[in-house]
Amino acid sequence: MVSDLSYYTQGADGFTLIPTSWARSVWDPNALNGPAVCAAAAHALERDFSDPDFVPSRLTIDMFKSARNAPTVINTRKVRSGHRIVVADAEVMQDDTMVARASIVFLRRSAPPPGNEWRPETTFTPPEHAFDNKPRFPYMNTDGNEWTQSIGGHQNVARKRAWSTGMAVLPGEPCSPFVHAVQSAESTSLVTNLGTEGIGYINCDLTMALSRIPEGHELGIEADTHITADGISVGTATLYDRKGPYGTGMVTAVSNPAAQIDFSARKGLL
Structure with missing residues (x-):
């Protein structure tokens, strides 16, 4: 899917990313949102190290400093290149400060071993209606309720x-299935930490694990676990396309009630 809507535009030097309004955080308009930071790192790692014989099977992104609404540079390096595994790192830089870092593991495609294994039953049912091939706010669903685009309507x-489409990193470029999966996986925080009063946790990382690359321009996510103590939250979720599950997401988050977001009090789709 090619769109003029994107998280960034490209600077005159050809590698600096200039954030657009789509990259701004709902927590702070002078900061970048998690999907934008994750997408930028994933885009750079896929661009520099992808190989059709390998699957990007695990991506971990540590977001240890708030990324500002400012020019951003992604530096990458290969750590290991073997017959079955390739490992690479990325640093998300603003000025001379690292605001996030990422590590990716590529695994070589192969035939499965003999025998059968346990698999959980899946109950995820995507919305019947389709998006119109344009990035939009996600549809949400909770047990006992219909799919809607009102996050505030699911504060329970x-x-x-x-269920969402992906946003391109740069205008005129398609959002790749891998980068879209990263954006969808970042919503692990949304589907696990949204409660009756909104979201009062800020996730400081994302780990996404894939068994295959998803298909289609619409992807889904379903909460699996939500464990909290001492103001720390751990959430996991299963990632879906219309064929079924393709991976998992995990986030850790810290309580920040001073910046609690009550979506029921917000106007528009959010």
């Missing part, structure tokens, strides 16, 4: 799901 204690 039920299990949550989201």
Whole structure:
């Protein structure tokens, strides 16, 4: 899917990323949102190290400093290149400060071993209606409720799901299935940490694990676990396309009630 809407535009030097309004955080308009930071790192790693014989099977992004609404540079390096595994790192830089870092593991495609293994039953049912091939706010669903684009309408204690399209990193470039999967996986925080009063946790990382590259321009996510203590939250979720599950997401988050977002009080789709 090619769109003029994107998280960034490209600077005159050809490698600096200039954030657009789509990259701004709902927590702070002078900061970047998690999907934009994750997408930029994933885009650079895929661009520099992807190989059709390998699957990007695990991506971990540590977001240890708030990324500002400012020019951003992604530096990458290969750590290991073997017959079955390739490992690479990325640094998300603003000025001379690292605001996030990422590590990716590529695994070589192969035939499965003999025998059968346990697999959980899946109950995820995507919305029947389709997007119109344009990036939009996600649809959400909770147990006992219909799919809607009102996040505030799902501020409850039920299990949550989201369904979305992807946003391009740069205008005129398609959002690749891998970069879209990273954006969808970042919503692990949304589907696990959204409660009756909104979201009061800020996730400081994302780990996404894939068994295959997803298909289609619409992807979903369903909460699996939500464990909290001492103001720390750990959430996991399963990632879906219309064929079924293709991976998992995990985030850790810290409590920040001073910046609690109550989506029921916000106007528009959010």
